[in-house]
Amino acid sequence: MNKQTIRDLPDEAVRGRRVLVRVDFNVPLEADGRVGDDTRIRESLPTLSHLLDRGARVVLLSHLGRPKGKPDPKYSLAPVADRLRDLLAGPDVAFIPASAGAAVVEATRSMRDGSVLLLENTRFHAAEESNDEALARAFAELGDVFVNDAFGSAHRAHASTEGVARHLRPAVAGLLMEKELEYLGRALATPERPFVAILGGSKISGKIDVIEQMLPKVDHMLIGGAMACTFFRAMGLETGKSLVEEDRVDMARDLLARGGEKLVLPTDARVAPAIDQPAAAATVARDRILPGAAMFDIGPASAAAFAAIIRTGRTVVWNGPMGVFETAGFEVGTRAVADAMAEATRAGATTIVGGGDSAAAVAEFGLADAMRHVSTGGGASLEFLEGKTLPGVDVLDERVA
Ligand code: ADP
Ligand code: MG
Helix, strand or coil, rough: EEEEEEHHHHHHHHCEEEEECCCCCCCCEEECCEEEECCHHHHHHHHHHHHHHHHCCEEEEEECCCCCCCCCCCHHHHHHHHHHHHHHHCCCCCEEEECCCHHHHHHHHCCCCCCEECCCHHHHCHHHHCCCHHCCCCCCCCCEEECCCCHCCCCCCCCCHHHHHHHHCCEEEEEHHHHHHHHHHHHCCCCCCEEEEEEEECCCCCHHHHHHHHHHCCEEEEEEECCCHHHHHHHHHCCCCCCCCHHHHHEEEHHHHHHHHHEEEECEEECCCCCCCCCHCCEEEEECCCCCCCEEECCCCHHHHHHHHHHHCCCCEEEECCCCCCCCCCCCCHHHHHHHHHHHCCCCCCCEEEEEHHHHHHHCCCHHHHHCCCCCCHHHHHHHHHHCCCCHHHHEEEEEC
């Protein structure tokens, strides 16, 4: 990576200094207000420990949910402070219900070395998402050094991700950010082969740029999810009530022609009259989908074929579930892919899961630890795989040669 990270900072640059860290604590909250899946908090610990061990005063900024630009107690980060305190087990963790202004600056100045101050949800300011200059400057007053460790927010040019870094130097990457960029970057730039991509999910339109970007680079591209149905239509097959994007059929036809042998589509499907009728599901060949049925998962022959290819891979990148995995009965294809990836991982392959729903599926199957890397950023990993520049990364200090 050509960006500086916290490991490039000399200890004097952080000891006793206010280090403003943009983290991605956008975690699910339970009905009782407590933190649900705390993966994103735990993934920030290496960066926080690195700084705390060196006596930094760590000031944390994050967004949570979509509070529409004004304070909303439903989206307070207060419960996150409690979980962070438990996870860090030692350093003081304080929380204040504001993220900018004179009182917050004062609070950052009266911190003890080696302690943490978590600020309130940045999206309580409408100016956050509009990347307002004044808010960016206000955030910049909260630290002497800026660290961006929020990979999951790096594709958004917001005041706390991109704007602030234009007013606060040094501005460097955290360890989670570095890890995410290294796994995804290496997979795209210097993949060990065979390189297998697995794409699924609901819409081809959201993934078209990823397909375009990755098709020339991979050895095999496996297509599942509802996306496969748009390809079926392009092949002239009946797709019944399946989710098909009519306006992308020509594009799918073009990809089929260009992809040749690389592009692997399901040969069979799990179909049902409706999504809430998994008990009525049947397996059919892909050219036997009836007008009254819809495809909700890849079929068993396809799952076996996909798994066999995945097991040969030395680099495997997965984005998008193979079916409606949220419904019991339609998770089988997605589970087969996850199992095969776990097997590939055990055989030494670099396996990477990107995409929020794919990561959720892997977690649900209890296989998150069986992968080499599960990205904490759904949208960000997608944009990275599309070859786009992430504004929150772009703005950071370059490493000098
Ligand atoms: P990710 O978040 O991993 O990038 P997407 O958001 O693109 O994945 O797609 C996930 C959604 O796609 C899931 O909610 C899943 O139910 C849906 N999906 C997958 N296969 C089908 C299908 N055959 N029909 C309808 N929806 C599907
Ligand atoms: Mg999704």
